[in-house]
Amino acid sequence: IVGGSPTTVKSYPYMANMQYGWLGTAFQQACGGALITRDAVLSAAHCFVGDPVPWWRVRLGTSERSSGGVIHNVVKIIIHPHYDIKPSEADVAIVRLTTKAVYSSTIAAVRIAGAYYHINDGTPITAIGWGQLEVGGVSPNQLQHVQLDVINLELCAERYAFLKTRPGFSDWPDVTPGMMCAGVLDVGGKDACQGDSGGPVTQITNNGHVVVGVTSWGYRCADPIYPGVVTRVSSYSNWIVAFAEEKL
Numbered sequence: 001i002v003g004g005s006p007t008t009v010k011s012y013p014y015m016a017n018m019q020y021g022w023l024g025t026a027f028q029q030a031c032g033g034a035l036i037t038r039d040a041v042l043s044a045a046h047c048f049v050g051d052p053v054p055w056w057r058v059r060l061g062t063s064e065r066s067s068g069g070v071i072h073n074v075v076k077i078i079i080h081p082h083y084d085i086k087p088s089e090a091d092v093a094i095v096r097l098t099t100k101a102v103y104s105s106t107i108a109a110v111r112i113a114g115a116y117y118h119i120n121d122g123t124p125i126t127a128i129g130w131g132q133l134e135v136g137g138v139s140p141n142q143l144q145h146v147q148l149d150v151i152n153l154e155l156c157a158e159r160y161a162f163l164k165t166r167p168g169f170s171d172w173p174d175v176t177p178g179m180m181c182a183g184v185l186d187v188g189g190k191d192a193c194q195g196d197s198g199g200p201v202t203q204i205t206n207n208g209h210v211v212v213g214v215t216s217w218g219y220r221c222a223d224p225i226y227p228g229v230v231t232r233v234s235s236y237s238n239w240i241v242a243f244a245e246e247k248l
C-alpha cells in the first residue's frame with residue numbers, strides 16, 4: 001500500500017495473509033485475501049497460477065506480515081474459468097481452507113458486493129494489505145490501509161489504451177467492465193502495490209464493510225495518470241458465492 005497508514009486486523013477482521021512456501025518451506029506473505037465464509041477466502045487468480053495447493057497457507061487474525069493469528073491449510077484453489085494469463089480478465093480465485101475459521105474480534109467473514117451492486121465514480125473505497133510502500137520499495141510488517149476514489153472506467157480505459165501505444169506496452173491488458181479503477185485522479189500518491197494483490201478493496205458503509213474489489217494490476221503504483229485496477233466483485237459474485245459454498 002502506497003500513501004496509506006498502519007492499521008490492525010481488528011478494523012478488518014476478514015483480512016487474510018496468503019503465504020507461499022517454495023517446496024513447502026519458509027512460508028512468506030505473497031498476496032492478500034478476504035475471508036468470505038468460515039472456510040473460503042476471496043483472492044486474485046494471478047497469485048495462484050502454476051503453484052500447487054500444498055505450497056500455500058493462510059494466516060487469519062493477524063496484523064503482522066509473518067507472525068501471529070491462526071494458520072489454516074488449503075484444501076482447494078479454484079481459479080475463475082475466464083481468467084487468462086497476464087493479470088487481466090476475471091482475476092479472481094477462491095481458496096478453500098481445510099478447517100473452518102473460529103470467529104473472534106480479529107477473525108470474521110465479510111460481505112461481498114452482489115451482482116446488482118452499483119458504485120458511483122468518486123465513491124471512497126479502502127485498499128488493505130502488506131504490499132510495498134512504494135514501487136520497488138520495502139513491504140511493511142504492519143498491515144496498511146489507504147482510502148482511494150472510484151475512478152471513471154472509460155477514462156481509466158482511455159489512459160491504459162494510450163499506455164498500450166507506448167513502446168514495450170502493446171501486450172498490456174485492456175481495462176474492461178469486469179474491472180474497476182481506484183486511486184486519486186491526476187494526483188496519485190495513493191494506491192495498492194506489489195504484494196497487495198488478491199487483497200480486498202472495501203466500501204465502508206453505515207451497514208458495515210462490503211468487498212467491492214480484489215486488488216489486481218496497474219502501471220507502477222500510485223501514478224497520477226494510471227490508477228490501480230481491481231477486479232470488480234459484482235461482475236463475478238454469482239461465481240464467487242457458488243464456489244465459496246461448494247460442498248467439498
Ligand code: 4AZ
Pocket residue numbers: 191192193194195196197215216217218219220221222227228229
Ligand atoms: C502487483 O504487481 C501490483 N497499482 C498490484 C497492484 C498494483 C500494481 C501492481 C496497482 O501485484
